Every structure is written in C-alpha cells, then in structure tokens.
Amino acid sequence: MTKRAKAGRTAKPAKKSARPASGRNAIAASIDALPEGRYLLAVSGGRDSMVLMDAFAAARPAQVAVVASFDHGTGPAATRAADHTRREGERRGLTVVTGSRTGRVMSDGADAAKVQAGEEEWRRARWEFLNAQARELGATIVTGHTLDDQVETIFMRIFRHAGARGIAAMFAPSPIVRPFIRVPRDDVADYAKSKGIKFLEDPTNASMRFLRNRVRHELLPAAERVQPGISAELIRIAERAAEWREIVADCADILGAVDVAIKPGQGDEGTLSVAIPAPALIGMQRELLGVIWPELVARAGGSLDWRGLARLNGEAGILKAGSEIPIAGGLSVMRTPTSFVVRNQGVDGPLY
Incomplete structure (x- = not known):
C-alpha cells in the first residue's frame, strides 16, 4: 500500500487572480500558466475546444502529445465535427486521433429519460476513449471548459440536489486540466473572432431537450433577471465547496486512507482500490461517515449516490472479514481483517 501524499492528490484549478487578464490575453495567460508536461487536447470541433487547440499550437506545440476527437455516431454533424478537428489540427502541425462509436440518432420526440440516457452513454464512450489514449501516451487530458460551463454545471448540480462535493463541480481537484475554467465564454469568443478560428456549432446546442441547454438559454438568464449577480454567487459557493472537499481529503489522510497498489499478475490490474483502517470507521457517527465514504469512493475513481451511501452506512459496520x-458500476467495499477496501473495477469512467 502507498500513502497518498497531500501534494500528490489530483491537481487543483488555478485560483482567480486579483487582476485577471481578459480577452486574448486571458487565453494566452491560461496556457502559459500550465506546468511543463505532455498533453492530450480533447477537441470537439466547437469554438471553445478549437480555441484551446489554436492556443496550444501557438504557445506550446511540442507539449501536445495528441489532439483527440470523438465521433459520437449521432449523425452527419458529429462526423463533420470530427473531420473538421482533424483537418485543423493537422494544418497546425499537430497529431490528431479520432475515436468513434456506432449508435442511433436520437429522435426529436425522445422523452426526457431517453435523452438523459443518451447523453450519459455518449459521455461514457467519449471518456473511455480519452482515458485510453492518455494512458497509452502518458499524457494529461486538457479540455476547453470555461467559467460559464462551470456556472451551468453548478446550477445543474443544485437543481439535482447535490451536496457540497457535487457543487464544487470543476473546481474540485481533478486529473483533468482545464486552463479556461476561470475564463468567461465571451473572452474565448473574442479570441476566436480575432484569430479567425474556424469552428462548427453543434446543432444539439440549440435543443431544449437537453438540461444544459435549458439552463444556458432559459433558466440561468431568468435567474439573473430575478437576482442579478447570481452567477458570480454560484462561483463563490463552488469555491467554498472545493475548499471543504480539501478539508475532507485531509481528514481521510489523517484517518489512514491509502491507495492500494495492484502488482502485475495479481488478476486485478483493471481495479483501482483505496483502503482505510477498519477501526477508523467503526463506531463513527453516521453524519461523519456520510462525508468520509464519498471521499474514499472518489479516490477509487467512482461516485456514490444516496442509495449507495445508505447501504454503506447500514451494512459496513457489521461486515465480516472476507x-x-x-x-x-463496478464499485464495492470489501472488509479485510484490518481494513475496509473500496474497489472500483470500472475505472474508465469519466473524470468530468
């Protein structure tokens, strides 16, 4: 077993500076602030990710291991976007790989449950591809998420009754690098216009079937009209939630949480596991367990809904060794003579 050092946790998004750059300067400053590395750029063909690719090509081309695009198999628009990404990436001298999945185009009359299931399947397939490419190349995934994307995500998490862990959204520590997470979408648009960057609009971005689009085009603007400044307040709430997550992570370290290293040949090479001494949790108040269990599951690369948490709180304390x-989703908690071990056999899940 190996101790998870505080400094070795996944990276934190950069704090907002007192006098942030704006427009094209904000884009350049965000790329310049990244450490030296080997990066995989996740590019969809849309404006934000095309700006990401252009900025990297201009400032740090040697550090781009690959540009990764994904054709979700949802119709001609998805295929055109993947082809556009390949052409523009190669024009900038970058290596481009394209993943794909086969699937049916969702009908306009699909109900909400089918729409959500379709979104989740597309997202899962895309992240499996990105994670596989990143592992093969020893690269860090970079996305073009902006400050506006973060606001929309926080809004949706609150809408779905998320707690502090979820409300932190993309401010939470993550292995994914998001250099534009403090950059407003308007600044990205200004950069694209000034540089004449060619991009494709995803036709699904205008469809109100998808919750994010309803939040972007209807719910958030309405909330701003009723309570001006609510977007900025959501950002402040997410910042506090991310700080709270760090405190919880420190507590898990103090309790003795460790990553379990899987040795080759043990038969569990596809499993990510985290262990914690059993005495640290036995007898702990349910309220505290409700904070610690999600942290342990997150370290194993998973997430825990209220049903899973209720089951752990009810059964883990009486679980016998073995x-x-x-x-x-491939998650389980095993009791050994000395520890609780969170095991995740579905480690290719999206890391947001």
Missing part, C-alpha cells in the same frame, strides 16, 4: 458490499 465479505463484500457491491454498490454500483
């Missing part, structure tokens, strides 16, 4: 509690 027994295991299945949760969901």
